[in-house]
Amino acid sequence: MDETAQIRDFEKLLKETIGLSMETVGASVIRHALKRRMAACTISDLHAYWAFVTANPAERQELVDAVIVPETWFFRDREAFGAMVRHLREHRSGDRPLKLLSLPCSTGEEPYSIAMALLDAGFPDCSFQIDAIDISSRNLVHAQRAIYGRNSFRGDDIAFRDRYFEACEGGFKPHDIVRRQVRFRLGNVLSAAAQTGPEAYDVAFCRNLLIYFDRETQGAALTRLRQMLADDGLLLVGPAESGLPPLLGFASVRFPRAFAFVKAPAARATTVEPPALRKPRRAPAKAAPAPQAAAPRPASRPFVQKAAPAQPSASSPDRADASLTEIERAADAGRLTEVHAAAERHIAEFGPSPDAFYWLGLAHDAADAAEDAMRNYRKALYLAPDHQRALAQLRLLQQRLGDHSGAKALADRLDRLAKRSGT
Numbered sequence: 001m002d003e004t005a006q007i008r009d010f011e012k013l014l015k016e017t018i019g020l021s022m023e024t025v026g027a028s029v030i031r032h033a034l035k036r037r038m039a040a041c042t043i044s045d046l047h048a049y050w051a052f053v054t055a056n057p058a059e060r061q062e063l064v065d066a067v068i069v070p071e072t073w074f075f076r077d078r079e080a081f082g083a084m085v086r087h088l089r090e091h092r093s094g095d096r097p098l099k100l101l102s103l104p105c106s107t108g109e110e111p112y113s114i115a116m117a118l119l120d121a122g123f124p125d126c127s128f129q130i131d132a133i134d135i136s137s138r139n140l141v142h143a144q145r146a147i148y149g150r151n152s153f154r155g156d157d158i159a160f161r162d163r164y165f166e167a168c169e170g171g172f173k174p175h176d177i178v179r180r181q182v183r184f185r186l187g188n189v190l191s192a193a194a195q196t197g198p199e200a201y202d203v204a205f206c207r208n209l210l211i212y213f214d215r216e217t218q219g220a221a222l223t224r225l226r227q228m229l230a231d232d233g234l235l236l237v238g239p240a241e242s243g244l245p246p247l248l249g250f251a252s253v254r255f256p257r258a259f260a261f262v263k264a265p266a267a268r269a270t271t272v273e274p275p276a277l278r279k280p281r282r283a284p285a286k287a288a289p290a291p292q293a294a295a296p297r298p299a300s301r302p303f304v305q306k307a308a309p310a311q312p313s314a315s316s317p318d319r320a321d322a323s324l325t326e327i328e329r330a331a332d333a334g335r336l337t338e339v340h341a342a343a344e345r346h347i348a349e350f351g352p353s354p355d356a357f358y359w360l361g362l363a364h365d366a367a368d369a370a371e372d373a374m375r376n377y378r379k380a381l382y383l384a385p386d387h388q389r390a391l392a393q394l395r396l397l398q399q400r401l402g403d404h405s406g407a408k409a410l411a412d413r414l415d416r417l418a419k420r421s422g423t
């Protein structure tokens with residue numbers, strides 16, 4: 001067997017074990033990890049290493065550890081923690097302790113940030129428990145040792161370090177009150193055994209993992225998370241992953257820049273998509289707006305029209321808005337055939353619109369029609385260069401197709417956009 005075919009076997013093994021998709025991470029990552037592990041085991045022949053890995057679960061774990069991306073830091077994408085607090089305040093019922101999940105937790109910065117955010121918000125330590133799960137045993141050793149260097153404290157606002165950490169040899173260590181809140185466990189988001197305990201989670205963080213999976217594995221992971229989440233639970237994903245949950249039965253909760261979702265039926269039954277949030281797109285109401293109406297529009301909808309002067313309810317802009325709202329609802333509920341047809345109707349009736357092209361792209365994307373998806377995302381971006389969701393989806397698509405430099409350029413564009421919008 002030649003080397004390329006052998007490496008393909010390792011790619012397949014890693015895909016089956018942790019869901020890692022070669023199209024997204026790139027073959028060089030695997031080659032590099034193999035080189036390191038073979039050197040550590042003093043095995044020079046790929047074939048011999050294959051025999052060793054397949055017969056030896058401990059070495060398989062070492063290979064997983066060599067290949068994963070552990071990048072994380074405290075309060076990464078800070079808005080997610082604010083959204084969590086707000087959601088728990090609004091939805092908490094009964095006295096049972098709240099259950100939160102950080103999966104993947106990497107080296108612990110995310111679950112400890114959850115604990116600090118909840119303590120800061122006045123939740124007593126006995127009122128919540130965080131399960132922190134990762135597939136990397138090496139990361140979990142680091143997380144439990146809990147000594148963090150400068151790289152874990154990024155950004156301007158690190159005042160939390162003074163409140164919750166003490167300096168120690170090698171860095172800073174969280175106080176016991178923070179550490180006690182988190183239970184670490186080895187686990188795989190794709191395995192049925194990932195759940196800890198009988199109750200469902202009130203909040204699940206699954207950030208910066210789905211991006212390394214192919215579409216099928218993303219679906220499997222989101223299905224698992226859906227099962228693990230309480231009916232009114234909140235799911236938080238990473239910025240580049242925010243286009244995925246709506247394809248799989250989740251509805252977006254419009255906490256700006258939090259990338260937060262609930263299960264779609266709950267979204268329709270509760271205030272998650274409050275009509276008040278959509279008010280600025282239409283004539284201002286006479287009555288005082290609901291509290292949410294004052295919230296800034298999420299950055300993911302930068303192109304939303306400003307409030308128009310009062311118009312008759314059946315005016316064309318109103319109908320166009322209503323049509324887009326309907327398309328979004330269908331997308332949130334996973335009715336992609338309907339999204340496709342409705343977006344085409346929308347364009348025929350109201351003319352080109354970035355939103356409609358975005359939804360059309362998403363429908364094609366879900367049907368694995370990559371070229372059509374890409375064409376429509378590009379049309380959306382031609383009309384609205386800052387269309388964040390089109391950028392994020394196009395980036396994911398390019399990654400899946402192996403266009404890493406294109407995906408990187410889009411990632412940079414998204415970063416610049418985030419900075420410009422003041423974050």
Ligand SMILES: C[S@@+](CC[C@H](N)C(=O)[O-])C[C@H]1O[C@@H](n2cnc3c(N)ncnc32)[C@H](O)[C@@H]1O
Nearest residue numbers: 018068070072104106134135136188189207208
């Ligand atoms: C980039 S870190 C994300 C950490 C944190 N959630 C954040 O956003 O900062 C990705 C983590 O995913 C873990 N991982 C990869 N595949 C996994 C799987 N199938 N199940 C659980 N964890 C996995 C890796 O070990 C790594 O620690």
